Amino acid sequence: MSLALFKRSSQSQQSADASCDCGAPASFRRAAQPRRPLLTRVDWRGAVLPVIAIVIWWAVSEAHVVKSGLLVSPAQVLATAWQQIESGALLKALSASLAREASGFVIGTLGGLLLGSALGFSRLATRMVGPSFDTFKQISLFAWIPLISVWFGLGDAAKVVFLSLAALLPVTAHTCDGIHAVPRAYIEVARAFRYSRWQLIRAVILPAALPSIFTGIYLALIYSWLATLGAEYLLVAGSGIGNTLIDGSEQFRMDLVLFGVIVVGVTGWALNALARAVERAIFARRFQSATR
Amino acid sequence: MSDTAIQVERERLASSTTPHAPHVPLFREPRLRALAWRLAPWVLPALLFALWAVGCERGWIAPQILPPPERVFETLLELAKSGDLARNTLVSLQRVLLGFGAGTLLGFALGAALGLSRTLEAYVLPSFNALVQIPVLGWLPFLLLLVGVGEPLKYILIAHAALVPVTLSTLQGFRQTPAALDEVARVFEYSGWQRIVYLVLPAAVPTLATGVRLAFTKAWLALVVVELVASSEGLGYLIVYGRQLFQLDLVMASVVVVGAIGYAVNRALDALEARLRRGQPSAFRE
Amino acid sequence: MTASTLSDSIDILHVSKRYAQQGGAPLAVLDDISLRVRAGEFVSVLGSSGCGKSTLLRLIAGLDTDYSGDIVVAGDKVRDTSLERGIVFQDHRLFPWLTASQNILAALRNAPLSAREKREAVAEHIALVGLKGFENAYPHQLSGGMAQRVAIARGLVNRPRVLLLDEPFGALDALTRGRLQNELQRIWEHERITMILVTHDVDEALYLGERVVTMAPRPGRIKRIVDVALPRPRERNDPRFIRLRDEVLADFAEQDGTRREPQEDRDDDRPNGGTRVPVASPPITEWRLAW
Numbered sequence: 001m002s003l004a005l006f007k008r009s010s011q012s013q014q015s016a017d018a019s020c021d022c023g024a025p026a027s028f029r030r031a032a033q034p035r036r037p038l039l040t041r042v043d044w045r046g047a048v049l050p051v052i053a054i055v056i057w058w059a060v061s062e063a064h065v066v067k068s069g070l071l072v073s074p075a076q077v078l079a080t081a082w083q084q085i086e087s088g089a090l091l092k093a094l095s096a097s098l099a100r101e102a103s104g105f106v107i108g109t110l111g112g113l114l115l116g117s118a119l120g121f122s123r124l125a126t127r128m129v130g131p132s133f134d135t136f137k138q139i140s141l142f143a144w145i146p147l148i149s150v151w152f153g154l155g156d157a158a159k160v161v162f163l164s165l166a167a168l169l170p171v172t173a174h175t176c177d178g179i180h181a182v183p184r185a186y187i188e189v190a191r192a193f194r195y196s197r198w199q200l201i202r203a204v205i206l207p208a209a210l211p212s213i214f215t216g217i218y219l220a221l222i223y224s225w226l227a228t229l230g231a232e233y234l235l236v237a238g239s240g241i242g243n244t245l246i247d248g249s250e251q252f253r254m255d256l257v258l259f260g261v262i263v264v265g266v267t268g269w270a271l272n273a274l275a276r277a278v279e280r281a282i283f284a285r286r287f288q289s290a291t292r
Numbered sequence: 293m294s295d296t297a298i299q300v301e302r303e304r305l306a307s308s309t310t311p312h313a314p315h316v317p318l319f320r321e322p323r324l325r326a327l328a329w330r331l332a333p334w335v336l337p338a339l340l341f342a343l344w345a346v347g348c349e350r351g352w353i354a355p356q357i358l359p360p361p362e363r364v365f366e367t368l369l370e371l372a373k374s375g376d377l378a379r380n381t382l383v384s385l386q387r388v389l390l391g392f393g394a395g396t397l398l399g400f401a402l403g404a405a406l407g408l409s410r411t412l413e414a415y416v417l418p419s420f421n422a423l424v425q426i427p428v429l430g431w432l433p434f435l436l437l438l439v440g441v442g443e444p445l446k447y448i449l450i451a452h453a454a455l456v457p458v459t460l461s462t463l464q465g466f467r468q469t470p471a472a473l474d475e476v477a478r479v480f481e482y483s484g485w486q487r488i489v490y491l492v493l494p495a496a497v498p499t500l501a502t503g504v505r506l507a508f509t510k511a512w513l514a515l516v517v518v519e520l521v522a523s524s525e526g527l528g529y530l531i532v533y534g535r536q537l538f539q540l541d542l543v544m545a546s547v548v549v550v551g552a553i554g555y556a557v558n559r560a561l562d563a564l565e566a567r568l569r570r571g572q573p574s575a576f577r578e
Numbered sequence: 579m580t581a582s583t584l585s586d587s588i589d590i591l592h593v594s595k596r597y598a599q600q601g602g603a604p605l606a607v608l609d610d611i612s613l614r615v616r617a618g619e620f621v622s623v624l625g626s627s628g629c630g631k632s633t634l635l636r637l638i639a640g641l642d643t644d645y646s647g648d649i650v651v652a653g654d655k656v657r658d659t660s661l662e663r664g665i666v667f668q669d670h671r672l673f674p675w676l677t678a679s680q681n682i683l684a685a686l687r688n689a690p691l692s693a694r695e696k697r698e699a700v701a702e703h704i705a706l707v708g709l710k711g712f713e714n715a716y717p718h719q720l721s722g723g724m725a726q727r728v729a730i731a732r733g734l735v736n737r738p739r740v741l742l743l744d745e746p747f748g749a750l751d752a753l754t755r756g757r758l759q760n761e762l763q764r765i766w767e768h769e770r771i772t773m774i775l776v777t778h779d780v781d782e783a784l785y786l787g788e789r790v791v792t793m794a795p796r797p798g799r800i801k802r803i804v805d806v807a808l809p810r811p812r813e814r815n816d817p818r819f820i821r822l823r824d825e826v827l828a829d830f831a832e833q834d835g836t837r838r839e840p841q842e843d844r845d846d847d848r849p850n851g852g853t854r855v856p857v858a859s860p861p862i863t864e865w866r867l868a869w
Contacts, residue, residue, distance in 0.1 A: 045411075046418030053419075070437055124332070131333040138558050139551035140516040143528070146535035146543050151357060185671045188641055191659045193736075194688045203684065207675040229429040233521050242429075249433035257433045265426035272425070 072255040080255040081262075089244075094263065097228050097240035100156060104163020105224045109217055112168045116175025116216070120209070126176060137169050141227065145234045154237040159228070162235075166227035167220035174216025178209030211283065218275045225271055229264065241267070359541040367541040368548065376530075381549060384515060384526040387443075391450025392511040396504055399455040403462025408488070413463070420459070428453045428514045432521065441522045446515070453514035454507040461503025465496025501568035505561050512554050527553075585771040586652035586662065586739040588615040588638060593647035595633060606797035607633050608645070613791060613800065615774065617652075617739075620766055622787030623776045624826065630798025631776045635742050638774065639665045651740060661689065664738035668745040670729040672717040678728045679704060679713040685732045703731040706765065723754035730762070740772045747782065759785055763810065780826050784819060785812050792829050801829055 054074060061073035084090040119126045119133075145162060152158035182205050190204045232242025241263055248256035341361065347353040348360030355363075371377035406413045406420075428449055439445050469492050477491050519528020527550050534542030590613040596604040608630045615621050625631045636642045638649055640659040649656040651663065672681045679700050686696045704713055707727040717725050726746055733741055743762075747755040763786055766773055777783050783790045790804040804826060808818055 043414055043418075045414040048415055049419045050422070127329065127332045128335050132336045135551070135555055138555045139547065140513050140554055142513065142517045142520060143531060143547050143550045145520065146531050147540070147547065149535065150538075150540060150543075185667070185669060186673060189667075189671050189673075191641060192639065192663075192665050193685050194659060194661055196688075199687060203687065204673070207673065210675075226427050226429060229427065230517055233429065233432065233517075245430070245433040249436045252437060254434075254437055257437055261426055261430050261434050264430040265422070268427060268430075269422075269425040 070252070070254045072258070076255045077258050080253075081259045084256075084259060090263065093239055093241045093244045094267070096238065097232065097242065098267075100159050100231075100240065101163060101224050101228045104160045104227070105167045105221060107160070108164040108167025108169075108224065109171050109220050111164065112171025112216065112220065113175055113213070115168070116172040116213075117179065119172065119176040120179025123180075126180070130176075133172065137173065141166055141169075142230050142234070145231065149235055154235045156238055158235050159231040159238070162231050163224045163227050167224045170219035170223060171213075171216040174212045174219070175209070178212025178216075179205060181212065182208040214279060214282065218279065221271055221275055222268075225268060356538065356540065359544065363541040364544045364548070367539075368545040371530075371542075371545060377549065380526050380530050381553070384519065384528070385553070387446045387519075387526065388450055388511055388515045391447045391515070392454045392508055394447065395451035395454030395511065396458050396507055398451065399458025399503075399507065400462055400500075402455070403459040404466065406459070407463045407466025407492075417463075424456050424460075428510070429517060432518065436522060445522060446518050449518050450511045450514050453510040457506040457510060458500075458503045461499050461506070462496070465499035465503075466492055468499065469495045498569040501565040505565045508557065508561055512557070516550060584737070584739050585618040587617040588613075588740060588772060588774070589648075589650040590614070590634075590638070591648045591650065593634070593637060593645055593649060595630070595637070595642075595645040608637075609797035609799045611647070611798070611800055613803075615772060618770045618772055620773045620775070620786060620788050622783035622790045623774060623793060624778070624780060624783040624790055625793035625798070626778055626795060626830065629793040629795035631793050632744050633798070634793075635665070635744050635774065635776050638740075639663055639742050641665075661736045662738050663740045663742060664733035664736060665742045666726075666729050666733040666744065666746045668748050670717070670722075670725040672725055672728055672732070674717050677714045677716055678709060678720065681717070681728055682732045682735050685735050689736055699735050703735045706734070707731045707761065721754075722750050723758060726750065726758065727761070730765070734765070734769070738771065740774070743773065743775045745777055746775070748778070755779075755782070760811075762786060767810065780823055781814060784822055784826070785814065790826060792826060 058074050061071055119129055141162075144165070145158075148158050148162050152161050186204050186208060187200065190200045195203065228240070229242045229245075232238075232240040233246055236243065236246070241260060245257060245260040245264070248254075248260055344353075344358070345361050348355065348358065368377070402420075406417060431452065432449065435445050435448055439448065473491060473495065474487075477487050482490065515526075516528050519526040520532055523529045523532075527546055530546040531543050531550070534540065534546060590611055593608055593611045594606070595608040596606050599605050611634060613621075623631045623634065633642070637645055638651075638656065640656050640663065643657060656663075672678075673684060676684060682700045682703055683696060686699060689696065691699065701713075704710060707730055709724060709727055709731070712720065712724065715724075717728075720728065726749075730743075730746065733743075746762075747758050750758065759782055762773075762775075766786075775783070775786055784804075784806055787806055790806060792801040792804070793799065794801045804822060806812075806822060808816065808822075812819060
């Protein structure tokens with residue numbers, strides 16, 4: 001994903017020898033390329049399978065071949081979808097889930113940044129806390145939910161605690177790793193320029209560790225989303241998209257469940273896309289292929 | 293690479309924070325320092341444990357909130373003696389191993405197919421990526437309706453959890469054969485089959501190892517969740533059972549077992565992965 | 579452009595450095611190094627890998643303070659790094675998240691200059707190393723030679739009185755290396771600050787230095803100091819240059835123990851076996867070891 005940066009222009013031998021190793025750059029702007037028409041640009045082959053699947057689904061449900069309340073037609077799912085959106089139920093559920101996720105994510109990320117930095121800057125602390133932390137991380141997170149439910153109940157508080165935990169783990173790990181991984185070479189450069197400790201942190205360690213820290217935050221976003229769903233299944237008080245799903249399955253309403261599944265997928269994808277966009281915005285200029 | 297592939301790669305990073313060697317000289321005497329360094333990781337757990345024990349004894353912590361360590365230990369012994377622990381652990385292990393195995397094999401097959409045929413990839417991968425956006429937990433209610441609360445539910449979910457990372461890393465492994473080595477194979481006129489067996493596969497093993505490693509973590513996670521939500525057997529069930537009866541000692545004992553198994557298998561897989569990578573440093577490891 | 583006439587002399591007095599080894603005798607990296615560098619002089623330190631020359635440079639820079647002996651720069655003992663002693667590393671060590679000018683500016687963070695003066699200094703030094711137009715390029719967008727130029731500009735921007743260069747051109751191709759050697763010479767002639775260049779390239783050492791200090795390894799010690807009294811710019815084909823090069827190379831062949839025996843001493847003349855092992859003329863590959 002390299003951006004076309006310099007326009008190489010032919011230069012006389014003289015000036016080339018005198019100044020630099022290649023032709024002088026005209027600018028560092030992204031090279032503009034003509035865009036091909038949409039039809040040829042997108043690979044339509046990817047759409048073949050889903051279209052076929054939907055057609056088969058529709059045909060089977062229309063033919064009433066399978067006698068099961070579970071086989072709902074695409075039209076029904078659409079109808080349910082429309083109804084959910086219109087009645088505001090979707091908005092209510094989704095916003096509740098996302099609000100919880102956002103709080104858990106923010107709390108966990110902030111805590112993780114603090115803890116990760118503390119561990120990153122002190123090798124002794126890492127040695128003391130690191131192994132216990134690793135071990136804790138490897139215990140399936142969801143196993144803690146029943147305990148959390150005892151201590152915090154079944155409502156929002158418990159969920160946010162759980163989500164914060166889910167976000168805290170990757171952020172701490174990656175922040176700590178990122179700080180440890182700053183090459184000594186850069187630190188020596190900072191010493192050569194007499195950087196104070198604070199300058200060192202701000203100007204060298206932070207930018208060098210930033211990709212790793214960002215990865216941790218990215219994972220925190222994903223994990224807290226997954227944790228949201230799990231929490232809503234297991235801590236059933238309250239409303240959320242997970243609750244919608246579980247309700248649907250309890251009421252044997254396949255159309256509602258399918259709708260919920262699609263919403264979950266789309267939300268997950270949207271969160272992913274958001275994170276990627278932020279990442280590109282921060283990193284694209286500075287690191288070639290650091291994100292890919 | 294797709295979003296999901298990158299996500300899978302990134303999740304690989306969610307493993308150990310390996311502490312580094314150089315340390316703050318707390319003591320002058322080098323032997324004492326070395327000893328302190330070796331013992332350091334135990335300080336925190338020891339402290340927490342002491343806090344736990346003392347807190348329960350002194351009554352700072354109510355037994356309904358957190359049972360004392362002796363109770364948890366007793367319960368563990370009871371479970372072990374009565375065979376309950378063994379039975380449930382076996383059930384869980386069986387589920388996770390079979391599901392993981394099936395998912396991994398399918399993942400290899402699918403990933404290899406996608407990796408070898410660009411046409412197939414063009415048709416299938418977009419749908420695959422779209423389906424992968426839905427997490428395992430998202431599929432749970434759907435599958436609940438479809439297959440009910442039985443063994444198939446667990447196996448399908450666990451297999452799915454394993455399938456995704458394995459497929460994506462297999463695909464990546466196949467795609468990432470260095471072009472430089474490809475040219476060497478062309479110079480020696482390797483047939484298509486020879487190229488796959490002697491070049492692509494060996495070159496892909498490190499990435500595959502990472503994918504399998506990640507798959508197990510996810511499979512284990514899926515097992516715990518599905519046993520918590522919809523099961524009448526297994527370690528997760530024990531946890532829920534204990535919770536419902538407010539027998540926190542049972543809950544904690546089960547959590548300990550879940551943690552121990554997860555930890556042990558993770559460690560073993562780490563070692564296996566390291567051997568399979570044959571000294572090639574994992575891109576995500578220090 | 580105002581030429582800086584401020585430079586410092588460096589006195590290295592009986593410097594030795596050891597590394598403690600696990601379960602064994604300490605490893606001597608430097609053994610009783612003594613050297614006096616005049617203010618404004620260009621000294622090349624020449625040696626193969628492992629002779630401690632880079633270590634010595636780091637000691638002078640103040641990056642490492644664990645050694646015995648003294649290093650005195652302009653009358654003050656070296657205790658720590660200083661803006662007065664600039665250093666250019668072999669790997670350019672530019673911060674990848676900063677552009678070329680920002681990297682040079684980073685060196686001025688603690689300099690007692692106003693913001694405007696700093697900007698001017700950066701622009702001046704970009705021009706000095708011939709990189710006008712590339713101010714906003716990131717290191718990954720620059721070639722190796724260009725990145726190293728930025729590193730040199732960064733080393734000079736604080737107007738240090740001493741510039742230390744640790745095999746700065748080692749990672750570059752031969753053509754770029756030649757060009758940058760010319761650049762460095764031009765800069766030195768203009769700025770006239772004390773420069774110490776560490777290298778394993780005999781030609782480079784002779785081309786740039788007023789004196790060449792050869793070092794032998796294990797333990798690192800000074801073998802000899804060669805005066806290069808040739809006018810600048812030096813001709814690599816000049817017979818005097820070639821003779822000096824042969825002389826210096828002979829040093830290295832000698833230390834490999836493959837010195838050519840004089841004709842009269844050949845064992846062929848002693849049929850009943852001598853005490854010396856017959857040695858043939860060293861093949862070309864042996865000479866290469868000197869590098």
